[in-house]
Amino acid sequence: MFPIKQVYLEPSLETHPSVQRILQGLGHLPRAHIGNLNSLIDELVSCQQDPWKEGKQIILIRSYQGRLVKDCPGTRDHICCGYKIINVMSNCPMDCSYCILQGYLNNPFLTLYPEFEKVFREIEDILERHPHRFFRFGTGELGDSLALDGIVGFSSEAVPFFASKKNGVLELKTKASGVDHLLTLDHKGRTVVSWSLNPSRIIEEDEHMAAQLGERLRAARLCQDVGYPLGFHFDPLIHYPGWEEGYRKTVDLLFEYIDPRRVIWISFGGLRCSPSLKHVAQGRFPHTRIFSGELIPGKDGKLRYVKPIRVEMYQKMVSWLQAYDKDLFIYLCMERDDVWQEVFGWSPKTTGGLNKRFEERIAHFVMEGK
Numbered sequence: 001m002f003p004i005k006q007v008y009l010e011p012s013l014e015t016h017p018s019v020q021r022i023l024q025g026l027g028h029l030p031r032a033h034i035g036n037l038n039s040l041i042d043e044l045v046s047c048q049q050d051p052w053k054e055g056k057q058i059i060l061i062r063s064y065q066g067r068l069v070k071d072c073p074g075t076r077d078h079i080c081c082g083y084k085i086i087n088v089m090s091n092c093p094m095d096c097s098y099c100i101l102q103g104y105l106n107n108p109f110l111t112l113y114p115e116f117e118k119v120f121r122e123i124e125d126i127l128e129r130h131p132h133r134f135f136r137f138g139t140g141e142l143g144d145s146l147a148l149d150g151i152v153g154f155s156s157e158a159v160p161f162f163a164s165k166k167n168g169v170l171e172l173k174t175k176a177s178g179v180d181h182l183l184t185l186d187h188k189g190r191t192v193v194s195w196s197l198n199p200s201r202i203i204e205e206d207e208h209m210a211a212q213l214g215e216r217l218r219a220a221r222l223c224q225d226v227g228y229p230l231g232f233h234f235d236p237l238i239h240y241p242g243w244e245e246g247y248r249k250t251v252d253l254l255f256e257y258i259d260p261r262r263v264i265w266i267s268f269g270g271l272r273c274s275p276s277l278k279h280v281a282q283g284r285f286p287h288t289r290i291f292s293g294e295l296i297p298g299k300d301g302k303l304r305y306v307k308p309i310r311v312e313m314y315q316k317m318v319s320w321l322q323a324y325d326k327d328l329f330i331y332l333c334m335e336r337d338d339v340w341q342e343v344f345g346w347s348p349k350t351t352g353g354l355n356k357r358f359e360e361r362i363a364h365f366v367m368e369g370k
């Protein structure tokens, strides 16, 4: 379990049913009201040597100001996958050295936004306004979808909600292994449960507090057994001495547990980060070796491996995966058109083009009950 030690709560939410349930799940942790949020954040940031580590141990429950469902911001000059992000939390109790949230969020607390009814209204609105388009929604961009889900309870409401939707699916993206609460839900194949995978060495050194590789795959197997479509994300792919053996073994282990025909999608994304994230991460994790590869800035200002390295990693991963099933749906996360061309011999060209491919994949896999 995660070492949560304190809960702060917005007083107006105290009687909200989701909050009541969350508080019950958190047991007898000390509670206090959020007075002035900015002062609370300032105090954490100025008094703690590592505000991120400390913030991950303190839950803040508050209202979200603004829309809770947003377009994934993507990145300039790269093909994105047209995802919709659901904000029911920000930050994560796990602590990966490369986590983008360290350089992105300005609130280091583990923050929950419990007004799920607002989320569902916004999703209904999007789906009804565009009945002929198809949308993918996910909670795993500003935190881990399942790490605290047993307490937060979002999936228990969201999975049945999506089960009746004609033009939307939910993706729960995680590095955790607690899935028992998902196994009895009526999902109708409209929720994809997906795991981020890396070789065990990277998990041990850089994915602190996350589940081990075998635990993730056992959890995926449980979800497969009750019919959920599965996704896997090799993101970030890390280029380290011995990476070929590490990733090849990871792919082999994946298909010891999982039937490739139950995998709706697999993504790759080479390690990328802003210079400021690299600085924060190296300060917090001085022993990490993941930034020792050569990373150069792209047009969007983010640091990446040089193109020949990325292409080689993607091509090899494709060949190892397709040895198990040549029909696997594999896509690249935030890559350029020319990289797609070199890896696959074709490119979706635009975010719209990639979205169309997703629609076809989902129609084939979910709607036709593959």
Ligand code: SF4
Binding pocket: 091, 092, 093, 094, 095, 096, 098, 099, 100, 101, 142, 143, 144, 175, 210
């Ligand atoms: S699991 Fe994801 S959100 Fe959580 S620390 Fe790791 S990279 Fe960040």
